[in-house]
Every structure is written in C-alpha cells, then in structure tokens.
Amino acid sequence: MGYLIESIYFVAAVLFIIGLKRMSHPTTARNGILWAGYGMVVATVVTFVHPQIHGNYVLMIIAIAIGSAVAWWFAKKVAMTAMPQMIAIYNGMGGGAAAAIAAVELIKNHADPADAPATSTLIMAVAGALIGSVAFSGSVVAFGKLQELKFFKDDAKFRFTGQQKVNAIIFAAAAVLGLIIAISHSSNGALIAVFFLLALIFGAMMALPIGGADMPVVIALFNAFTGLAVALEGFVLNNSAMIIAGIIVGSSGTLLTLMMAKAMNRSVANVLFSNWAALGSGEAQAVTGSLKPMEPPDAAIQMAYAAKVIIVPGYGMAVAQAQHKIWEMCKLLIERGATVKFAIHPVAGRMPGHMNVLLAEAGVPYDLIFDMEEINEEFPTADVALVIGANDVVNPAARNDKSSPIYGMPILNVDHAKNVQVIKRGKGVGFAGIENALFFADNTRMVYGDAQKVAAALIQGIKDLG
Amino acid sequence: MEVMKQVVEFFSPFYILMLAAFLGYEIISRVPVILHTPLMSGTNFVHGIVVVGAMVALGQAQTGTEQFWGFIAVLMGAGNAVGGFFVTERMLEMFKSSKGQEK
Numbered sequence: 001m002g003y004l005i006e007s008i009y010f011v012a013a014v015l016f017i018i019g020l021k022r023m024s025h026p027t028t029a030r031n032g033i034l035w036a037g038y039g040m041v042v043a044t045v046v047t048f049v050h051p052q053i054h055g056n057y058v059l060m061i062i063a064i065a066i067g068s069a070v071a072w073w074f075a076k077k078v079a080m081t082a083m084p085q086m087i088a089i090y091n092g093m094g095g096g097a098a099a100a101i102a103a104v105e106l107i108k109n110h111a112d113p114a115d116a117p118a119t120s121t122l123i124m125a126v127a128g129a130l131i132g133s134v135a136f137s138g139s140v141v142a143f144g145k146l147q148e149l150k151f152f153k154d155d156a157k158f159r160f161t162g163q164q165k166v167n168a169i170i171f172a173a174a175a176v177l178g179l180i181i182a183i184s185h186s187s188n189g190a191l192i193a194v195f196f197l198l199a200l201i202f203g204a205m206m207a208l209p210i211g212g213a214d215m216p217v218v219i220a221l222f223n224a225f226t227g228l229a230v231a232l233e234g235f236v237l238n239n240s241a242m243i244i245a246g247i248i249v250g251s252s253g254t255l256l257t258l259m260m261a262k263a264m265n266r267s268v269a270n271v272l273f274s275n276w277a278a279l280g281s282g283e284a285q286a287v288t289g290s291l292k293p294m295e296p297p298d299a300a301i302q303m304a305y306a307a308k309v310i311i312v313p314g315y316g317m318a319v320a321q322a323q324h325k326i327w328e329m330c331k332l333l334i335e336r337g338a339t340v341k342f343a344i345h346p347v348a349g350r351m352p353g354h355m356n357v358l359l360a361e362a363g364v365p366y367d368l369i370f371d372m373e374e375i376n377e378e379f380p381t382a383d384v385a386l387v388i389g390a391n392d393v394v395n396p397a398a399r400n401d402k403s404s405p406i407y408g409m410p411i412l413n414v415d416h417a418k419n420v421q422v423i424k425r426g427k428g429v430g431f432a433g434i435e436n437a438l439f440f441a442d443n444t445r446m447v448y449g450d451a452q453k454v455a456a457a458l459i460q461g462i463k464d465l466g
Numbered sequence: 467m468e469v470m471k472q473v474v475e476f477f478s479p480f481y482i483l484m485l486a487a488f489l490g491y492e493i494i495s496r497v498p499v500i501l502h503t504p505l506m507s508g509t510n511f512v513h514g515i516v517v518v519g520a521m522v523a524l525g526q527a528q529t530g531t532e533q534f535w536g537f538i539a540v541l542m543g544a545g546n547a548v549g550g551f552f553v554t555e556r557m558l559e560m561f562k563s564s565k566g567q568e569k
Binding site: 075 | 479482483486487488489490491493494495496497498501502503504505506507508509510511512513514515516517518519520521522523524525526527528529531532533535536537538539540541542543544545546547548549550551552553554555556557558559560561
C-alpha cells in the first residue's frame with residue numbers, strides 16, 4: 001500500500017509542476033489548472049487508504065464535504081473585483097490547516113517511546129505551526145481590509161509607537177515557547193494553546209497597520225508562508241507530495257512577493273514596517289497650469305478620428321464596472337480602423353495581473369493588452385491616450401520630482417502621447433495624496449464623471465458620427 | 467556501504483528542498499505580468515495539498531481534542547484546495563485571443 005501511495009504522490013507532484021508550468025503561458029494557462037486539479041484529486045483519493053490512517057473516516061468525509069461546498073460556493077459566486085480577497089482567505093485556510101496538523105501532532109501523547117517523534121521532527125512541527133498560524137491570522141486581516149470591512153478600514157488606528165518592538169517581543173515569545181514545547185516533548189495543552197495564541201496575534205499585528213493598497217505584497221508573502229508551513233508539516237508527516245508542493249509554492253511565492261514590491265518601487269521591509277504617510281519627505285514641487293475640462297461628445301470626436309488609441313485603465317475603472325463599456329467603445333474604434341491597445345501598469349488593479357483579469361472578463365483579447373515595458377515607447381505615436389481611473393501610475397513626478405513620495409516608481413509615459421484624455425470622478429488627488437502634473441499638461445483634457453457613464457456617452461458620441 | 471547509504475538518506479531531503487526551491491523560482495520568473503494574479507492563485511491552490519496531510523492527521527487522532535483539530539485541519543485544507551481551484555479556473559477561463567482560437 002505504501003508503494004501505491006508514494007507513486008500516486010509522485011504523479012501528483014509531477015502534475016502540479018506541469019500544471020504550474022502551463023499556467024505560465026496565456027494559451028495553456030486554463031489547461032494548466034486542470035492538470036494541477038487532477039493531481040490534487042488523485043492525491044486526495046489515494047490518501048483514504050493511507051496506512052497511517054486508523055479511523056475517523058466519517059469525520060474526514062464530513063469535513064471535506066463542508067469545506068469543499070462552502071469554498072466552491074463562494075469561489076463561484078464572488079465578483080471578479082473581489083478575487084484578491086478570495087485568494088487571501090483561501091490562503092489563510094491553507095495556513096490554518098498546516099497549523100492545525102501541527103496542533104494534532106503536538107497534543108498527541110508522546111509517552112509511548114516506540115511512537116515518540118524525534119526532537120527535530122517536533123521542531124519542524126512547531127516551526128510549521130508558527131508560520132502557518134501567522135499566515136492564517138494575517139490572511140484573515142488582509143481579507144478584512146480588501147473587503148473593506150469597517151473594523152479594518154482605518155490603518156492608522158492600528159499604528160502606535162514602538163509597534164515593531166512589541167511585535168518582535170510577541171514573535172520571540174512564540175518562538176521560544178515553541179522551542180520549549182519541542183525540546184521537552186511537552187503535550188501540555190495550556191502551553192500549546194498559549195503558543196498558538198501568540199503566533200496568531202503576531203500574524204494579525206503584522207498585517208493590521210498595512211494599508212489596503214499594499215495588501216497584494218502582503219498576500220503574496222503569506223502565500224509563500226503557507227507553502228513553507230505545508231512543506232514543514234510534510235516533513236513531520238513524511239509526506240513527499242506536501243514537501244515538494246510546499247517548497248515550490250514557498251520559493252515561487254517569495255519571488256512573486258519581491259517582484260510585486262519592486263513594481264511598486266518599495267522593498268518588502270518597507271511595506272511591512274512603514275507606511276506611506278511616513279514616506280512623503282520633502283515638499284512636492286508645485287504644479288503649474290490649469291485643469292482643462294472636456295465634454296464627452298468632444299472627447300468622442302477626438303477619439304473617433306484618432307489612428308491609434310492607448311487605453312490606460314486603473315482600479316477606478318474596475319470599481320465603476322466600466323470595463324465592459326470601454327471595450328464596447330474600443331470595438332467601435334477598431335471598426336473605424338483605429339489601432340487600440342491597452343497599457344497595464346504592474347500595479348494597476350489590486351494585484352499584478354488583476355487588471356488583465358478584469359479586462360479579460362469584459363472580453364478584451366489578451367493580445368491587445370500590453371505590459372508597461374512593451375508599450376512605453378509607443379506613447380509618442382499615440383493620437384489619444386485615455387486614462388480611466390488611474391492616477392499615480394501616470395504621474396510624471398515619479399520621473400522628475402525627487403521630493404515626491406513616488407519618485408523612482410516606474411510609470412506609463414502617458415504624457416508623451418499627442419493627446420491625453422483623463423476620465424476622472426472628481427478633482428481629488430490620488431492614493432499617494434499628491435497632485436498629478438499630467439492632469440495640468442497642455443495636451444491633457446479632463447472628462448469628469450462616473451467612468452461607466454462617460455464611456456456610454458463616448459460610445460454614443462462615436463456612433464453619432466456614423 | 468551501509469554508512470554511505472545512511473549519508474545519502476540524510477542528504478536526500480536537502481536535495482529535494484534545493485531542487486524544488488529552484489523549480490518554483492524558475493516557473494515564476496518566466497511568467498508574463500498578465501498572469502501574475504492567476505498564477506498566485508494557482509500556487510495558492512497547489513498548497514491545498516495540505517488537505518492530504520490533514521487527512522492523515524485526523525486519521526490518527528484518538529482523543530476528542532485531537533479529533534477536533536484534525537477535523538478543523540481537513541475542513542480548512544479542503545477549503546483551500548477547492549476554493550483555490552475554482553478561483554483560479556474562473557480567472558483563467560477569461561483569457562481569450564482576439565484571433566478567436568480558443569485553446
């Protein structure tokens with residue numbers, strides 16, 4: 001039986017790797033998740049005959065049924081804009097599961113010497129428990145923040161002086177307690193409970209003061225944590241599928257975290273231990289010029305006679321649910337013979353790639369969607385660049401104003417386009433709280449209003465031209 | 467010979483660790499930005515394999531407390547795997563090419 005299970009786990013690991021590999025290209029991506037899915041199914045099914053399982057089959061089936069049904073329901077039902085928080089919550093569950101496995105291993109009576117685990121095994125169980133618990137409570141907080149639950153909304157209320165010291169003390173206490181439990185082979189319930197409590201508090205404390213916009217980096221980090229926790233519990237249970245899958249997720253998650261932080265021009269340490277408010281050091285340069293409004297019908301005319309249009313969507317577009325209308329407008333422009341391209345900043349949306357998903361949902365083919373590096377040189381040839389609900393990622397201050405908090409962040413060179421139209425709800429400043437010189441530029445026109453309504457008006461305007 | 471076998475056995479987890487770590491790194495480093503969110507979701511699904519370990523843990527549980535935590539572990543592990551799968555699948559379902567060749 002052992003051989004059967006190990007060989008199936010081996011197959012599952014191969015399927016996961018092929019699946020992830022295929023997920024890394026748009027044409028095979030859909031197929032990739034299916035490969036990984038088959039791996040998960042065979043691994044789960046074969047585990048029912050695992051020789052180490054002695055009973056509790058009914059409980060097992062009930063738990064799988066409830067967990068799967070609830071997760072399936074929410075995964076199917078939730079709107080596309082809410083995907084990041086769904087990833088956060090499912091990731092938290094994985095971390096929680098790893099921690100709970102460790103709990104079972106730790107509270108077992110180790111009195112029988114024949115059955116007693118090695119100290120090194122217990123240390124790994126404790127480490128996995130610590131990391132898994134942090135991933136669990138941290139992900140729950142991240143979910144709350146992205147879901148914009150009231151309690152989590154005000155990041156500032158969770159900041160206090162000496163916070164990092166307090167966090168460090170909590171972490172150290174949890175780690176020391178964990179080591180004591182592992183080395184003394186203790187199965188003292190109270191001690192273990194305090195250990196888990198400290199770990200959970202640390203995870204929540206880590207995530208609470210971080211602003212919603214930085215959450216993608218944090219979720220990516222917790223994703224890597226969960227992978228690591230799963231791998232550690234895999235060593236405890238001697239389960240090769242868990243070890244390999246866990247480590248792959250741990251390393252790829254770490255890289256993804258670094259890539260996301262880099263796209264935001266911040267270090268991971270900076271995201272975790274500071275906040276935007278503390279960053280804006282000097283006085284920002286005064287912005288000269290004036291905001292020049294434009295009515296949608298005029299904007300439509302300018303757009304209709306453009307040979308090349310680049311659309312720059314931001315999260316504001318997704319919030320207004322304007323992506324369908326925008327794509328409808330683009331189709332009209334394409335029919336008129338224009339070239340239409342979408343330019344995506346790495347941090348557009350709430351996660352790298354999130355905007356692509358939202359555009360894909362609206363039916364935009366992915367070969368019209370371009371990354372910042374691919375399209376930045378094309379802006380000078382664009383007749384119209386249309387900015388919808390994006391602000392800081394098109395702010396030229398990032399290029400030339402050293403005192404600006406976003407200085408150095410790579411931006412889309414929208415200001416190089418011949419004409420710029422900005423669809424914006426009102427005159428407020430962006431997320432970083434700074435004025436945007438682009439909006440005041442001579443070639444920029446501001447089209448005020450709700451993105452969806454403006455898009456509808458643009459469509460009407462283009463249609464009226466015949 | 468026997469000593470050598472023990473040494474190899476001692477080191478094999480480290481080889482697995484190193485190779486798997488490099489593999490994870492390689493897979494991600496070639497991914498276009500447009501797939502970052504689906505891929506993060508995909509890796510999130512893959513660590514749902516924790517459900518397998520949770521089943522083993524529950525299967526060994528004897529006391530009520532052990533059963534409780536084992537149950538929680540399976541519950542959350544299954545949630546991770548199933549939720550992660552459908553979230554990823556829903557996102558990837560949307561990627562289409564303008565040439566109309568859906569693959």
